[in-house]
Amino acid sequence: MDAVKLEQGIAALRSLLGDRLSTGQSVRQQHGEDVSYHAPALPDAVAFARSTEEVRQIVRICAAHTLPIIPYGTGTSLEGHVMALEGGISIDLSGMDQIIEVNDADQDCRVQAGVTRKQLNQYLHDTGLFFPIDPGADASLGGMAATSASGTNAVRYGTMRDNVMGLTVVTADGRVIHTGGRARKSSAGYDLTRLFVGSEGTLGVITEVQLRLYGIPEAIASAVCSFDSLEGAVDSVIQTIQLGVPVARIELLDEVQMDAVNRYSSLDYPVSPTLFYEFHGSPAGVAEQSETVSEIAADNGGANFRWATKTEDRNHLWQARHDAYYAALALRPGAKGWPTDVCVPISRLAECILATKEDIRAEGLLAPIVGHVGDGNFHLVFVMDPADKDELARAERVNHRMIERTIRLGGTCTGEHGIGYGKIADLEAEKGDAIGLMRQIKQSLDPDNIMNPGKILRI
Numbered sequence: 001m002d003a004v005k006l007e008q009g010i011a012a013l014r015s016l017l018g019d020r021l022s023t024g025q026s027v028r029q030q031h032g033e034d035v036s037y038h039a040p041a042l043p044d045a046v047a048f049a050r051s052t053e054e055v056r057q058i059v060r061i062c063a064a065h066t067l068p069i070i071p072y073g074t075g076t077s078l079e080g081h082v083m084a085l086e087g088g089i090s091i092d093l094s095g096m097d098q099i100i101e102v103n104d105a106d107q108d109c110r111v112q113a114g115v116t117r118k119q120l121n122q123y124l125h126d127t128g129l130f131f132p133i134d135p136g137a138d139a140s141l142g143g144m145a146a147t148s149a150s151g152t153n154a155v156r157y158g159t160m161r162d163n164v165m166g167l168t169v170v171t172a173d174g175r176v177i178h179t180g181g182r183a184r185k186s187s188a189g190y191d192l193t194r195l196f197v198g199s200e201g202t203l204g205v206i207t208e209v210q211l212r213l214y215g216i217p218e219a220i221a222s223a224v225c226s227f228d229s230l231e232g233a234v235d236s237v238i239q240t241i242q243l244g245v246p247v248a249r250i251e252l253l254d255e256v257q258m259d260a261v262n263r264y265s266s267l268d269y270p271v272s273p274t275l276f277y278e279f280h281g282s283p284a285g286v287a288e289q290s291e292t293v294s295e296i297a298a299d300n301g302g303a304n305f306r307w308a309t310k311t312e313d314r315n316h317l318w319q320a321r322h323d324a325y326y327a328a329l330a331l332r333p334g335a336k337g338w339p340t341d342v343c344v345p346i347s348r349l350a351e352c353i354l355a356t357k358e359d360i361r362a363e364g365l366l367a368p369i370v371g372h373v374g375d376g377n378f379h380l381v382f383v384m385d386p387a388d389k390d391e392l393a394r395a396e397r398v399n400h401r402m403i404e405r406t407i408r409l410g411g412t413c414t415g416e417h418g419i420g421y422g423k424i425a426d427l428e429a430e431k432g433d434a435i436g437l438m439r440q441i442k443q444s445l446d447p448d449n450i451m452n453p454g455k456i457l458r459i
Contacts, residue, residue: 001044001087002066009065010045013089016057020048031070031090034077035137035325037336037386038422043070043084048092052168052176052207055091059205060174062089068453069172071201073114073143076135078339079420081147081200085454091205093142099123100208107213108165108182113142113206120211129213132157135416136322142206147418148198152321155241155374156248156280157214159416161197168208169196172446180210195441200418201452203445217280221290222249222308222317225277226270228301230254230357233273234350236293236300237373241346243296245289249278250374251321254357257328257368264327265320270304276321278314321370328368328381335366338382340399342406343415346376352409353378356402363394377415403429419456427456 014021022028023045032042044067049055062069068088075082084090096112099120103109104127111120118138120131133144134151143149145167150159157163166180180186180193196203227233237250252275253261259271275297279289294305308314320327329337344352353369360367360380371378380402382395403413403426413426428435439457443449449459 001068005065006044006067006087009061009067009089012061012065013045013047013058016054016061017047020050022046022048028090030075031072031082031092032084034075034080034082035337036078036080036422037338037384038080038083041083041085042087043090044087046072046090046092048095050095052170055093055170055205055207056174056176058089058091059170059172062450063172063174063448066448066450068450069201069205070452071142071146071205073140073146074116074137076137076139077143077147077420078417079414079422081418081420081452081455083421085421088450093140093205093207096142096207102127102129102213103182104129106182107215108211109213110208110210111141112208113140113145115141117141117144124213128216130216131163131211131213133160133163134322136325141209141211145197145206145209146199146201148416150372150377150416152249152251152278152318152372154372154377154416155250156246161194163212164193164197164209165212166210167193167196167206169204169206171204172448172451177204182210198418200420200455202442202456203451205451219281219283219286220309220314221279221286222314223277223290223293224269224306224317225275225297225302226304227273227275227297230273231350231354232301233275234353234373236275236297236302238346238349239296239300240293241374243292245292246281247277247289247293247374248280249276250372251276252369252371252373252378253321253324254369256366257324257370260327260331260368261320261324264330265316265323267320269306275302276317278318324368324370325381328383331368332366332383335383336386338384338386338395339379339417340382340402341377341379341415341417342402342411342413343375343377344406344409344411348409348411349373349376349378352402352405352411355405356380356398359398359401363398365391365394365398367395367398372415375415376411421454424456424458
């Protein structure tokens with residue numbers, strides 16, 4: 001990067017933002033790392049934006065001085081999305097935390113990008129509505145749109161791609177564009193909303209998000225069921241989905257992860273492969289779903305169904321599931337976590353998980369498995385010392401074989417974590433010649449490659 005242009009750009013940004021532009025080491029450190037094992041890469045400065053107009057002005061200054069731009073929400077990504085690989089300016093959107101409008105009758109809302117999922121649901125509490133997409137962290141909704149996040153409710157409610165109705169985006173040349181809208185369907189032109197959802201800040205900065213909302217179910221019941229084998233648990237999931245049971249959540253935790261969750265969250269479940277369920281609907285519908293799933297589980301070696309219907313009990317149960325990453329890290333104090341995920345067609349789920357489990361054993365690694373298995377998506381967390389080259393190499397071998405196997409089975413190298421810079425080679429292996437078209441789109445919208453360079457594609 002040109003040192004003179006950097007100095008001039010920072011001076012122009014300071015004139016615009018005053019003390020909301022920081023070059024302090026601690027602030028830069030915070031904005032140059034996520035929660036994974038990836039090594040930090042610090043920006044040269046952090047700009048704290050408060051409006052779409054400010055983001056537009058920041059982007060124009062950066063474009064004029066050819067300074068890289070890295071959008072930043074809460075820093076909870078897992079594939080190095082927020083690392084400033086080429087320096088530049090991190091745009092922190094956390095101060096853009098206004099809920100602009102909620103349309104109860106149409107069940108939609110518009111929020112600024114810095115609003116978090118928990119903040120939105122707290123705001124909606126008395127409306128009878130909720131937003132169901134729930135990645136483990138309390139991520140910002142702009143960041144969730146940028147990475148096409150999902151979570152435990154995806155089997156019933158879909159992912160961010162299914163629930164983002166429109167966006168406000170600042171493009172690399174400083175234009176403000178509005179995509180989509182409040183209509184539930186449209187055949188008007190290119191679907192720019194879906195282009196920017198999942199673009200990970202490489203095509204523009206998302207500043208506002210229009211979201212689909214849902215009515216809070218009349219009845220909700222959660223359950224935990226332990227299984228004799230991992231294969232029995234996965235077969236239960238497959239049969240539940242194939243029978244069309246409208247289950248809201250089905251989460252798989254292997255015996256290693258259950259041991260971690262028990263210790264971390266003070267639970268006392270059997271240390272064996274386990275499914276966490278949740279059912280939404282009318283009282284009669286929930287009872288029918290519960291009975292059907294109980295029978296399926298019993299046929300596959302499931303036992304010890306434990307139910308939670310009180311709100312506080314269900315919240316404790318699902319908070320334990322959301323804390324699975326930190327529970328896994330607690331199994332080896334001082335270690336780092338390398339979370340990775342894949343997604344396969346539901347019929348190939350057992351084959352993929354069991355083969356991955358065998359690879360973990362063969363390499364002698366600590367890597368608990370968890371999964372949003374209702375839609376074929378599962379994760380594992382390598383709990384390791386990245387400085388140990390042998391251990392890192394073994395983890396890389398397991399991850400490579402898992403992704404190679406997933407693609408061969410018709411799946412994808414990531415169901416919800418995204419590409420960042422950690423999975424660029426995997427995306428190339430999966431998409432083949434389509435990478436060339438993706439690169440053309442990127443170069444058309446961002447010819448100077450200033451938007452989160454080094455992520456998704458090699459330019």
